[in-house]
Amino acid sequence: MRYITAGESHGPEEIAVIEGIPAGLHLSQADVDAQLARRQHGYGRGERQKIETDRVTFLTGVRHQYTLGSPITLNVHNDDHNNWSKIMAPDDPADAENTLRKVLRPRPGHADLVGGMKYRHQADLRNVLERSSARETTMRVAVGAVAKKLLAEIGVDVHGFVVNVGPAYSDLSTLTQYKDLEGLRQVTEGFATRALDAKADQAIQQVIDQAKADANTVGGQVQVMATGVPVGLGSYVSADEKLDAKIARAIVGINAFKGVQFGDAFNNADKFGDQIMDEIYWSQERGFYRGSDNLGGFEGGMTTGEPIIVRGVVKPIPTLYRPMQSVDIDSHENHKASIERSDTTAVTAAAVIAEAMVAIELAKAVLDKFDADNIERMKEQVQQYRQEIQEF
Numbered sequence: 550m551r552y553i554t555a556g557e558s559h560g561p562e563e564i565a566v567i568e569g570i571p572a573g574l575h576l577s578q579a580d581v582d583a584q585l586a587r588r589q590h591g592y593g594r595g596e597r598q599k600i601e602t603d604r605v606t607f608l609t610g611v612r613h614q615y616t617l618g619s620p621i622t623l624n625v626h627n628d629d630h631n632n633w634s635k636i637m638a639p640d641d642p643a644d645a646e647n648t649l650r651k652v653l654r655p656r657p658g659h660a661d662l663v664g665g666m667k668y669r670h671q672a673d674l675r676n677v678l679e680r681s682s683a684r685e686t687t688m689r690v691a692v693g694a695v696a697k698k699l700l701a702e703i704g705v706d707v708h709g710f711v712v713n714v715g716p717a718y719s720d721l722s723t724l725t726q727y728k729d730l731e732g733l734r735q736v737t738e739g740f741a742t743r744a745l746d747a748k749a750d751q752a753i754q755q756v757i758d759q760a761k762a763d764a765n766t767v768g769g770q771v772q773v774m775a776t777g778v779p780v781g782l783g784s785y786v787s788a789d790e791k792l793d794a795k796i797a798r799a800i801v802g803i804n805a806f807k808g809v810q811f812g813d814a815f816n817n818a819d820k821f822g823d824q825i826m827d828e829i830y831w832s833q834e835r836g837f838y839r840g841s842d843n844l845g846g847f848e849g850g851m852t853t854g855e856p857i858i859v860r861g862v863v864k865p866i867p868t869l870y871r872p873m874q875s876v877d878i879d880s881h882e883n884h885k886a887s888i889e890r891s892d893t894t895a896v897t898a899a900a901v902i903a904e905a906m907v908a909i910e911l912a913k914a915v916l917d918k919f920d921a922d923n924i925e926r927m928k929e930q931v932q933q934y935r936q937e938i939q940e941f
Contacts, residue, residue, distance in 0.1 A: 550916045552692045552909070558682035559633035563625040565688035567695060569916055570610070572618030573924040576698055581605040581623065584694035584901065585687065591897025592741040593714075593757040593767075595890055601628050605691055618922060623691045627684075637679070652678060654875045656886040658867030662878070671878060674887075683804040683895060686902045693905020696912035702924060703931045704777040705911060706730040709904030710737040711744050712860065714769035714896045715760070717752035719745035730776055743771075743900050761893040764871035768805070768864045769896035773907045775846070775857040779931060780938045782914040783851040791850025792914050799906040800861045805895055806903075808862035812845030827855065836939040852914075854938070859907055863899045866891050 550569035556562055585603040603625050610621030630637065635647045652674040655661035664670065664677030697707055708730040712719055723745050727733045737743045740750040742757075753769075760767040783792025793811055800809040817825045827839035827848075839855050846857035868891035875886035892898075919930045 550696075550909075550913045550921070554685055554688040554692075556627070556685065556688065557637065557679035558684040559627065559630055559637050559679060561627060561630045561634075561637075563627060563684070563688050565623045565692050567610070567621045567623070567692055569921055570616050570618070570621055570695060570699065571916070571921050571924040571927055572616055574616040574699055574702065575614055576607075576611055576616055576621075576695060577614045578605055578607065580698050581691050581694040584690050584697070584905065585625065587738070588687065588690045588898050588901045590741075591743060591901075592754055593761075593892055593894035593897055595892040603687055616924075621695065623688065623695075625687055625691065636675075648673065651675060652887050652889075653878050654884045654887045655878065656867045656889075657873050657875065658864065661887075665878065674878065678889065681804070686804060686898075689803075689909070690902055690905045693902075693908045696905070696908040699912050699924070700908060700915065702928055703779070703915065705775060705915075706777055707773065707775045707904055707908045707911065708734050708737075709743075709771055709773040709900035709907075711742055711753065711896055711900050712770040712772050713749075714742065714753045714894055715756040715767040717749060717756045719749040721745065730774060733774075741897070743897050757893050764869060765893075766865040766867075766869055766891070767894045767896075768862070769894065769899075770860055770862050771896060771900040771903050772858065772860045773900075773903050774859075775907060775911060778846065778852045778854065778857055778911060779915070779918075779935060780854040781851050782911070782918060783847075785849035785851060792852060792910065793845075793847040793850055795913075796857075796859055796907055796910045799910050800859060800903055803861070803899065803902050803906060805864050805866065805899070806861045807864045810845075810860050811847055812843050812858050814845070817843060827853070836941060857907070857911075859903070861899070861903050863896050866893075866895055 552565055552567040555564045582604055589603060606624045608622035608624050610617055610619050636650050638647060641647060655674055660681035661674045661677050664681060665674045670676040742750045742753040744750040744753055756767060784790040797809045800806055825843040827841045827844055830840055831837050839853060842855045846853055846855045868889050872885040872888055875884055877884045920926045
């Protein structure tokens with residue numbers, strides 16, 4: 550399975566093409582739209598979410614709500630393009646009217662300056678920010694929706710939630726009360742902040758409100774969990790086949806993500822081996838299993854069958870309405886950075902995006918290991934493999 554996205558933030562369309570999805574997978578527009586709506590909702594989102602109503606259109610690869618096995622093309626129209634059609638016109642020469650919103654003062658923490666240097670976009674840094682914008686993650690969530698649909702066919706569930714925004718934290722000890730991710734999903738999706746509990750939801754809202762009042766932005770952490778994952782996805786034989794490494798790359802590849810951990814990774818740094826190793830047990834009903842999950846469901850770059858636990862660190866958004874020090878790329882004079890419409894925080898949306906990226910990497914790993922031509926054949930193989938693993 551592989552995919553590519555295309556589109557600019559204020560261009561007419563956002564597009565993704567996925568190759569390698571088996572034939573016979575039931576897939577509807579509602580499956581994808583539900584995930585797109587989750588990305589748009591969340592406390593701290595900006596004004597653009599009031600303009601856009603993201604809806605997917607299948608251009609290729611799906612017929613009568615079933616995948617064909619051929620490349621799937623997903624399309625989401627940018628409603629806001631109506632306000633930018635002249636600025637973003639592909640076939641009109643640049644003139645005084647359609648370059649009015651030129652960007653010459655790069656934002657610290659954004660791709661503006663380095664991207665301008667790399668691609669020689671010195672005339673207008675908008676050529677950088679239009680693609681480097683997090684608007685592109687719309688299509689990664691759409692691809693993730695397809696991946697989640699495939700994973701559900703073999704009993705794999707994936708869900709993301711917010712650990713903290715600024716100093717306000719969810720109570721992670723409450724995770725032990727949930728028997729499955731569906732119960733967790735019903736709780737966290739009921740809060741505007743995707744927090745784990747009402748107290749944290751209120752505290753996070755207060756942090757976001759204060760940041761907005763201060764014309765500031767704020768970061769945080771999100772956590773993604775996956776259950777029902779078959780044992781042995783990934784491999785130890787080569788570094789680039791380790792599945793946890795692939796997931797880490799996918800997480801850090803999301804806009805504004807600056808760190809990733811599995812299980813209790815950073816908290817384990819000052820502990821001893823007998824405190825953190827996931828000891829091995831066996832029972833007739835379960836086969837081999839671990840007594841804990843401190844390593845986040847991975848050993849040797851392979852899945853252990855325990856829940857996968859991935860946490861990502863999201864930096865504050867670089868667009869501040871109280872802009873920071875910058876330099877005009879034409880005059881080289883000191884100026885405040887450009888102001889582009891922005892959220893106060895992206896953390897509440899980032900949980901959905903990180904969830905999508907974990908789902909994509911898990912789907913890739915499943916399709917690498919099992920038949921990728923037909924969904925029913927794939928399910929048969931997964932079932933046989935699970936039985937083999939239990940009898941090991």
